Amino acid sequence: MFMSDQKEKAAPISIKAFLKKTIHQLKMAGIEHPRLEAEVLLAHFFNIDRLQLYTLWEKELGESEIKKFQALVSRRIGHEPLAYILGKREFWSLDFLVTPQVLIPRPETEFVVEAVLAHVSDGALIIDVGTGCGIIAVCLARERPKSRIYAVDLCEGALQIARFNAIRYKVNNQITFLRADLLSCFSPHSVDCLAANPPYIPTREIFTLAPEIYNFEPHSALDGGENGLECIKNLIGEAGRTLKPGGWLIMEVGYGQKDLLVEEIQKQKMYVRKLISDYSGIDRVIVSQK
Numbered sequence: 001m002f003m004s005d006q007k008e009k010a011a012p013i014s015i016k017a018f019l020k021k022t023i024h025q026l027k028m029a030g031i032e033h034p035r036l037e038a039e040v041l042l043a044h045f046f047n048i049d050r051l052q053l054y055t056l057w058e059k060e061l062g063e064s065e066i067k068k069f070q071a072l073v074s075r076r077i078g079h080e081p082l083a084y085i086l087g088k089r090e091f092w093s094l095d096f097l098v099t100p101q102v103l104i105p106r107p108e109t110e111f112v113v114e115a116v117l118a119h120v121s122d123g124a125l126i127i128d129v130g131t132g133c134g135i136i137a138v139c140l141a142r143e144r145p146k147s148r149i150y151a152v153d154l155c156e157g158a159l160q161i162a163r164f165n166a167i168r169y170k171v172n173n174q175i176t177f178l179r180a181d182l183l184s185c186f187s188p189h190s191v192d193c194l195a196a197n198p199p200y201i202p203t204r205e206i207f208t209l210a211p212e213i214y215n216f217e218p219h220s221a222l223d224g225g226e227n228g229l230e231c232i233k234n235l236i237g238e239a240g241r242t243l244k245p246g247g248w249l250i251m252e253v254g255y256g257q258k259d260l261l262v263e264e265i266q267k268q269k270m271y272v273r274k275l276i277s278d279y280s281g282i283d284r285v286i287v288s289q290k
Ligand code: GLN
Pocket: 103, 104, 105, 106, 109, 129, 130, 131, 132, 133, 134, 135, 136, 196, 197, 198, 199, 220, 221, 222
């Protein structure tokens, strides 16, 4: 085994053969879509798109390229999420910079953006609470050019990434980045819309998450305390205080949390206007109004 490995290193290897080897390695590591991921990694390595790989089928890789590429594959074999290895994830058809300091954007969060666009008019003052890499703030800024948007996060590292993404899409002048815990710095009845994807996983379930999530994504962005409701309940309380009459709270929530949260919202004298379910039929976004 050792001997043949040595031989393989010395001999040039075509992209085609290398892809095959990578697919096998990823498969053995239990990666769900080994071919797709191997292709994405190789294309990223050569800075080309996936289809172009097939035009380079017979190109031979040198030893140093093999070593460098193998280092990327090893990270994926160690279950580091592909988005962190590539340094990006697509959301709302835009590429966002992501690092392990921020949660990787999930497709469900597009329902939050859609709901804001459906209910809140251009020019409204909107706050993205817990902005992470800035997806909600940046997408809303692009879609609502007259709105002033605040992107709030407790983590300075996340704010830097959100700022980078805003600059990249030329909406940085429209967004104010604030390091704060929820909405402590906003005055009562001053806000038209709060949009958020708060941490909502119950603490006791965090360790049951896939290694990609548990070992790599920031727990502060996932852990919603007991029952997963701590942060969301605080957010609802703050919404009651900071929203103008008629203002909107639009947030993503966790599996099975809807009933309890609807009660919490009503306690704040707010009305639930819509429940949006995700691709698996789970109530995922609550749209409520003061
Ligand atoms: N708003 C960001 C997102 O939706 C970050 C959310 C978070 O950190 N909980 O991905």
